[in-house]
Amino acid sequence: MSTSATHRAGKQPITRARLTPRKLMTVLSVLLALLLVFSALAIASGSEHYSLTTIVRIITSEIANKTSDVSSEQRMIILNIRLPRLMMAIVVGAAFSVAGAAYQALLRNPLADPGILGISTGSALGAIASIVFAESFPLSRPLAAFLGAAITTAVVYLLGQSRQGASSERLVLAGMIVNAFLSSMVIYLVTVASGLRQRSVFSWLIGDLSGEPRLLPIVALLVFIGIAIIYANARSLNLLMTGEEEALALGVEVERVKRVVYLAASLITGAAVAASGVIGFVGLIIPHGMRLATGSDNRLVVPGSMLAGSAFLLLADTLARTVVAPSEIHIGVITALVGAPVFVYLLRRTS
Amino acid sequence: MLKVADIRFSYAEAVLKAFSFDIGSGELLAVLGPNGSGKSTLLKIIAGILSPEGGSVSINDKDVASITRREAARLIGYVAQDSVIRFPLTAMEFVLQGRFAQGRLIGFESDDDIAEAWRAMELTETTPFAARPVMELSGGERQRVMLARALASRPRLLVLDEPVANLDISHQVKMFGLLRTLTSDSAMSAIIVTHELSLASDFATRVLLLKSGELIAFGTAQEVMTESLLRSVFETELLVDANPTSGAPRITLVATRDALRSAEIEDQHG
Secondary structure, rough: HHHHHHHHHHHHHHHHHHOOOHHHHHHHHHHHHHHHHHHHHHHHOOOOOOOHHHHHHHHHHOOOOOOOOHHHHHHHHHHHHHHHHHHHHHHHHHHHHHHHHHHHHHHHOOOOOOOOHHHHHHHHHHHHHHHHHHOOOOOOOHHHHHHHHHHHHHHHHHHEEOOEEEEEHHHHHHHHHHHHHHHHHHHHHHHOHHHHHHHHHHHHHHHHOOOOOOHHHHHHHHHHHHHHHHHHHHHHHHHOOOOOOHHHHHOOOOHHHHHHHHHHHHHHHHHHHHHOOOOHHHHHHHHHHHHHOOOOOOHHHHHHHHHHHHHHHHHHHHHHHHOOOOOOOOOOHHHHHHHHHHHHHHHHOOO | OOEEEEEEEEEEEEEEEEEEEEEEEEEEEEEOOOOOOHHHHHHHOOOOOOOEEEEEEEEEEEEEHHHHHHHHHHHHEEOOOOOOOOOOEHHHHHHHHHHHHOOOOOOOOHHHHHHHHHHHHHHOOOHHHHOEEEHOOOHHHHHHHHHHHHHHHOEEEEEEEEOOOOOOOOHHHHHHHHHHOOOOOOOOOEEEEEEEEEEEHHHEEEEEEEEEEEEEEEEEEHOOHHHHHHHHHHHOEEEEEOOOOOOHHHHHHHHHHHHHHHHHHHHOOO
């Protein structure tokens, strides 16, 4: 390569026109800082407000395994209630956002979200069925939720197959049909559920982060694996976004990438719904907003959505816990109240 | 260089009926034929996007079906009719996609990738809008960006599906001129599907006539672009004479819709 061409390639217009490692690090650092600020805010606020020094003392004494002068009640609230919930918000926010980014690239539809292929409805149906039919079995809800997601993933994928492989259009159509079918099953179950159970069923449909802290490690692991797989395919997804035939001609193993990314996105959707129920709008607005703010390159959109989704859900959860404290608003209400207007704004700006 | 042997295909309306041809290095082949004759299907099979039902495509004696997608992408650059892009990616990012088969699967483009992409954009005069979103470009600008993406990998064979359909006449001539220069200067060949018969006649080294999936004629423009062959392939009235500057066949379409009018013209000439 001639040195003059290489030299010129370092100049301004070319740097602005594409994603550089420097831009990636800058954006991710800003989002990480935002996530840390929201984390501090989330852990400090609630029905009891704690100063940052108290929180730092509790956490450091716990890590160093020393006793501290902080009351055991404060320790209990911070370590057993707020910290797990904060982690859950981070994991679930990251999961829905990255799943949304993956589905959007995969289906070449900037308005796709984790719900579009019916995976989250399948997951919710599993959980609700276990509430109605097998309430006493321990951990049955998350297990059933995950099973529901897995079965729906397989069914939608098989229905989406055609002679030429899984086309995006067929996949969306199959997802819509399966989603409609599962939604009516959900409504049926809600109708037959007795009064006490109905409230629990309701939580799965609108989202609830106060659920099972025991699930956190396994959900976090599954979500991490899924995000890593999607990130590893980020460059292929960039090409897939401009068309399947063209991606094929440019050297992408299109069928393999589609299958792997579809499975990974469905895995993290299922894991997230199993932990928190269906939380809408996060997977739609976060990746969409990331692309508008920083460009379409998935090497930034995927990790950026992960951090931004965590920060957004954490903030929404903090609001959900504090606005009407000591009572709580369902987090799905907050994400929809914030998400719908933001989405309308984004839509008007792009069209 | 490119050898297409006994190629067969049928799916829905797309049909190709067992034919063979081959072109050498540095050739520019124009594929002509009416709508639905199988031109795009032929291009997609050559580019490896569709698999043929029988027969084979080989480039430099390598069977395209036996190599990986990435190897094929390094040999063949494909330019589709149009790209429908719903995401705000820049022209530069779009052209850099052409380097996918050279680069790492994970990570960033190398300095080489960037320099090659920039070279391709200079060739196609697309550098002024490197930072603009592809979805906001005009049809003609986007078509040149698509060519730049295919050129960025320095392929041995360039395959283009109606690359001048959205271009004004000056850019049509420029596009054909650029393809001719690229193919004669380097060891690259090109196949182009087009409806611009006279431009194809002026610039192509070979012409292939296709109708209903059948190869009707294959040869130089002088051999293939005769009145009788073109009339029977396109089923329309046309005249062929020599282009006064290049001497290549020049095609003039004759309006036949209005039987009365054409009768009048005949009367005047008679």
